Amino acid sequence: MTFVLIMELRILQPNNLQTIKNLSDLELIQQISDADTIFSESCFNEFYNRYKNYLLSVCRKSCFHFDSSDSLADDIFQNTFLKVLKKSSTFKIKNPDENTNISGKIKSWLSIIAKNELIDFLRKNPDEKILSDRSRIKSYDLEETFIKEDHFDDEENIEPVSIQKVILDNALNTLTLREKYVLMTYMQFFNPLDINRHLPDEVLKNICDKFNIKASNVRQIKSRALKKLKIEIDKSS
Amino acid sequence: MKRDIENRKNRVIENHLFELEIFKALKAHGYLLPKNTKEVEGFEKLYGKTKVDFHPDTELNLLHKKTISKEMENIDFDISLKIAAYSAGDNENLNSLDDLLGEDTNNSQ
Numbered sequence: 539m540t541f542v543l544i545m546e547l548r549i550l551q552p553n554n555l556q557t558i559k560n561l562s563d564l565e566l567i568q569q570i571s572d573a574d575t576i577f578s579e580s581c582f583n584e585f586y587n588r589y590k591n592y593l594l595s596v597c598r599k600s601c602f603h604f605d606s607s608d609s610l611a612d613d614i615f616q617n618t619f620l621k622v623l624k625k626s627s628t629f630k631i632k633n634p635d636e637n638t639n640i641s642g643k644i645k646s647w648l649s650i651i652a653k654n655e656l657i658d659f660l661r662k663n664p665d666e667k668i669l670s671d672r673s674r675i676k677s678y679d680l681e682e683t684f685i686k687e688d689h690f691d692d693e694e695n696i697e698p699v700s701i702q703k704v705i706l707d708n709a710l711n712t713l714t715l716r717e718k719y720v721l722m723t724y725m726q727f728f729n730p731l732d733i734n735r736h737l738p739d740e741v742l743k744n745i746c747d748k749f750n751i752k753a754s755n756v757r758q759i760k761s762r763a764l765k766k767l768k769i770e771i772d773k774s775s
Numbered sequence: 776m777k778r779d780i781e782n783r784k785n786r787v788i789e790n791h792l793f794e795l796e797i798f799k800a801l802k803a804h805g806y807l808l809p810k811n812t813k814e815v816e817g818f819e820k821l822y823g824k825t826k827v828d829f830h831p832d833t834e835l836n837l838l839h840k841k842t843i844s845k846e847m848e849n850i851d852f853d854i855s856l857k858i859a860a861y862s863a864g865d866n867e868n869l870n871s872l873d874d875l876l877g878e879d880t881n882n883s884q
Contacts, residue, residue, distance in 0.1 A: 594829070595822055599805040642812035649815065653808040701800040703821075721797075725807060728798045733791045761790075768793055 558584050564640050570626040582623055593618060593648050600656065603710060603718045614655045621651050653726070660723055661740040701771060709770035716749050717763035724760050 558580050561569065566588075569581035597611040597618075604610055631643060710718060723745060729735050736742070737756070745756050801807050802814065805822060809815045 590829070591824065592819075596805070596808055596818060599818075599822065600808045602806060639812055642815050645815040646809060646811050649809045653810070656808070699800050699803040700796060703800075703804040706797075706800050706804055722801075722806075725798055725801055728794075730795055730798070733794065764790065764794055764797065767797060 562640070563588065563644055564631065567622075567626050567629050567644070570623065582626075585622070586619055589644065589648060590615075590619075592645055593652065596649055597652055600652070603722045605715055605719065610656075610659065614652050614659065617655045618648060618652045621655075622648070657726055657741075660726060660744065661738060662744070705771055705774045708774065709767045712766055712770050713763050717759055717766070719748075720745060720756055720759045721763040721767075 558566075558577075561581065561584070563585070566581050566585040570578055570585060594611070594615050597615045598608070601607040601611040601614065629644075629647060631640065713721065723741060724737065727735060727737060727741070737745075742753055742756060745751070746753055751759075798807075803817065805818045809818050
């Protein structure tokens with residue numbers, strides 16, 4: 539008996555590849571779907587290639603002051619794109635024909651997803667050794683947090699910043715790893731309209747587990763970090 | 776006594792203002808993730824649009840859906856991300872949650 543192995547070759551034709559390259563960013567997102575088609579996968583790959591540099595840059599910068607920052611940034615980067623792959627259909631823009639800065643809006647969207655991933659990490663992982671655990675990807679309900687934050691996120695009200703980057707960097711370098719971690723964690727949840735806001739319980743617990751300290755110490759560490767920054771910044775100014 | 780309370784109050788306000796300055800500085804210098812198009816522009820002005828070096832482990836291998844593990848099938852894209860989709864860089868047009876859900880349902884055909 540002769541067995542014939544039939545292989546289905548799924549090859550994207552060159553003219554389809556060109557079509558994908560010509561799609562706008564919005565069209566690409568619309569084509570990425572859960573459907574198991576080589577076209578939708580190719581659209582995702584194109585979208586990924588267009589936005590990977592931006593997303594990895596913001597992930598690396600925002601994770602810079604956490605320990606294991608590169609691994610953390612990589613994890614958040616990957617999780618963000620995996621979320622896009624799974625649920626791109628939820629991205630919508632009002633009046634897309636009138637909207638001139640679609641790319642900027644997509645980058646904002648990606649950044650918000652990345653921020654949610656970072657906060658998810660801070661809630662769940664006291665030990666960065668368990669980075670790259672794919673089962674960690676489940677989203678959690680940030681609805682209440684996000685709606686509250688939205689009130690102060692006013693594009694028109696960007697005030698000038700009084701602390702130069704080099705001065706800020708030098709000041710941050712005087713902090714211990716623990717002080718930096720605690721301060722940056724607080725900053726992820728910072729709300730100018732609710733300045734006494736406490737960290738979520740899970741986040742606080744994770745910090746306590748990570749550094750083997752009590753909850754009451756965490757606020758003290760943050761205060762100490764801010765005092766150190768103030769001294770350094772005043773010195774430099 | 777009254778002066779002590781006043782001094783303490785002023786110190787608290789001063790500390791809060793300084794914390795706000797640090798927050799704004801971290802945001803302006805790219806250490807906090809951008810949340811709208813203005814912040815995205817600010818970030819790109821600071822750090823440019825140059826190519827980033829990718830470690831091979833960082834790059835996603837997404838040529839085939841099979842590389843995605845079974846756990847990811849259960850990712851729940853919650854309402855906060857739908858809101859983010861509408862409001863990305865355009866917060867003044869953010870409708871109420873009801874409008875958002877209603878429109879989302881109508882468009883999901």
